[in-house]
Amino acid sequence: MLQSIPFSLVIIRLFLSPLLLWDAIDGTTSTWFIVGFVLAFLSDIFDGAIARRIGVSTASLRQADSLADVCLYLCIAISAWLVHPDLVTAFSIPLSLIILMQLIWLVVNLAKYGKPASYHTYSAKAWGVTLFIATIALFGFNYAGVTLFIAITVGCIHTVEEIAMTLILPTWTHDVLSIVHARKLL
Known part of the structure; x- marks a missing residue:
């Protein structure tokens, strides 16, 4: 149980x-x-x-x-577009950047492993916290300034780290906490 x-x-x-x-x-x-x-x-x-x-x-x-x-975050993103299209439009360039980076991450993982990575890195946890704060700010307070910008920035850093991890790890591995931990697995 x-x-x-x-x-x-x-x-x-x-x-x-x-x-x-x-x-x-x-x-x-x-x-x-x-x-x-x-x-x-x-x-x-x-x-x-x-x-x-x-x-x-x-x-x-x-x-x-x-x-x-x-x-979860796909449903949140669509909800943001439905409820706050003006705020989403104001952040269209940085949001497009993180979407593009996530698509590159997916392609790199599918090309190398045939499936998405599932590292659960520290940077993923940090991104999750910033997404939580940005989501509460957006839907609770109609605010998408610094909180959303920080979430996008942390998401970009996280995505670059995970792409680098995929490029250096020879086989699919789950629960690798950082690029430092990935290098130790080599």
């Missing part, structure tokens, strides 16, 4: 993601949007921590976790 908790938290995040989008489909969000997002974010924090603590941090669980993260 205890071993199913991390996977259940991933499933909760996958379930909450389209519900957040559903809440934004009419161009507005309710208080539930913030509550649902906070629950999804907490599930992301605790799924990996619990999995490591009880010894069930498998490659398939980590891949599912990464997929749930992509689903």
Whole structure:
């Protein structure tokens, strides 16, 4: 029973993601949007921590976790476009840059490993925190200034690190905390 908790938290995040989008489909969000997002974010924090603590941090669980993260933030991005198109448009160049970088990351990983990486780096955790803050600022306070710019900047740094890791690691490996850790695996 205890071993199913991390996977259940991933499933909760996958379930909450389209519900957040559903809440934004009419161009507005309710208080539930913030509550649902906070629950999804907490599930992301605790799924990996619990999995490591009880010894069930498998490659398939980590891949599912990464997929749930992509689903969550894709639904958040679409929700942002629906609810705050003016703010998204104001950040169109930096947002386009991070989207392009993430697509390059995906292509590099698919070309080398045949599947996306699932490193769960420190920089990914930092990006997650900045995305959380930017999302709360956007949907809770209608603000997309410094918080969104920092999230995009941290996302770019994270993406460059993970592309470099993929280029140096000979085989697909999950849970590699940084480029320093990747170099130690060589």
